[in-house]
Amino acid sequence: MGEFKSVKQTNTNADMSFQNGFRYKLSEFVDSVRENGILITINKLYQRLYYKVKKIDFSTQNLYDLSRVGEHQENGTALVSTSKDFLYITLTRLEEIIGKKLNKSLFIDLGSGKGATLIHSVNFGFDQSIGVEFAKELHEIAIENIKKVKVKNAKSLLEDAATYNFPVDTSIIFMFNPFDKVVMEKAVINIKKSESTFENSVYIIYVNPSCEAALDSHFKLIAEDSYPSGARVNYYLV
Numbered sequence: 271m272g273e274f275k276s277v278k279q280t281n282t283n284a285d286m287s288f289q290n291g292f293r294y295k296l297s298e299f300v301d302s303v304r305e306n307g308i309l310i311t312i313n314k315l316y317q318r319l320y321y322k323v324k325k326i327d328f329s330t331q332n333l334y335d336l337s338r339v340g341e342h343q344e345n346g347t348a349l350v351s352t353s354k355d356f357l358y359i360t361l362t363r364l365e366e367i368i369g370k371k372l373n374k375s376l377f378i379d380l381g382s383g384k385g386a387t388l389i390h391s392v393n394f395g396f397d398q399s400i401g402v403e404f405a406k407e408l409h410e411i412a413i414e415n416i417k418k419v420k421v422k423n424a425k426s427l428l429e430d431a432a433t434y435n436f437p438v439d440t441s442i443i444f445m446f447n448p449f450d451k452v453v454m455e456k457a458v459i460n461i462k463k464s465e466s467t468f469e470n471s472v473y474i475i476y477v478n479p480s481c482e483a484a485l486d487s488h489f490k491l492i493a494e495d496s497y498p499s500g501a502r503v504n505y506y507l508v
């Protein structure tokens with residue numbers, strides 16, 4: 271599963287830089303061959319080589335030395351990017367769960383880091399993607415990454431996810447364990463406020479959930495998956 275290997279330390283001050291080291295990458299490679307087979311693993315390596323050649327930066331990054339906007343600077347998790355394969359797995363799985371094609375008007379990522387999902391979701395077929403990221407340096411890298419791959423209609427916003435108001439054409443709200451319960455409860459209130467304005471059914475994809483309780487009482491949990499890598503995904507209907 272690459273970038274999604276389960277990690278225990280995910281708070282703002284966690285040091286996740288070990289994920290950029292050779293030993294970690296080697297263990298990821300071995301796990302991927304075991305889980306996905308050699309062909310898929312070679313494809314993953316090819317993707318990484320492509321990013322390297324194009325100077326696209328999706329590397330893991332700690333938050334504690336970055337400039338963060340808003341009131342929740344100590345409530346976030348370090349940047350670990352979602353791989354294209356894993357995002358596609360979750361979107362395809364959601365289509366299987368709901369038994370139909372997704373409405374692909376607008377993909378939103380709360381805590382969007384370097385913009386990986388913003389690029390991958392548009393490549394998957396979404397008309398538009400918007401990312402909300404509170405760390406200035408990550409937001410700026412996301413803008414550069416989006417320019418380098420020439421993906422139109424992907425946008426990174428520098429904002430605290432706790433204050434984000436959802437557009438009417440939202441179709442997916444994606445979260446990869448971005449923050450703790452303090453921010454999650456505020457994000458849930460904002461989703462509830464927008465609920466009556468949504469033009470489509472809105473689904474939440476919550477990867478490696480750490481504050482499910484904040485969602486469980488407001489939205490319908492439609493599936494819970496777990497993977498051999500340790501990654502977990504909860505799917506909700508708003």
Ligand SMILES: C[S@@+](CC[C@H](N)C(=O)[O-])C[C@H]1O[C@@H](n2cnc3c(N)ncnc32)[C@H](O)[C@@H]1O
Pocket residue numbers: 333342345346347348349350351352379380381382383384385386387402403404405408429430431432445446447448449453
């Ligand atoms: C685990 S990373 C996920 C990155 C991205 N969603 C992806 O899947 O590639 C979590 C991200 O959430 C951001 N974050 C944490 N708290 C936030 C907040 N209150 N508002 C906006 N972004 C936040 C972090 O800076 C980090 O980039």
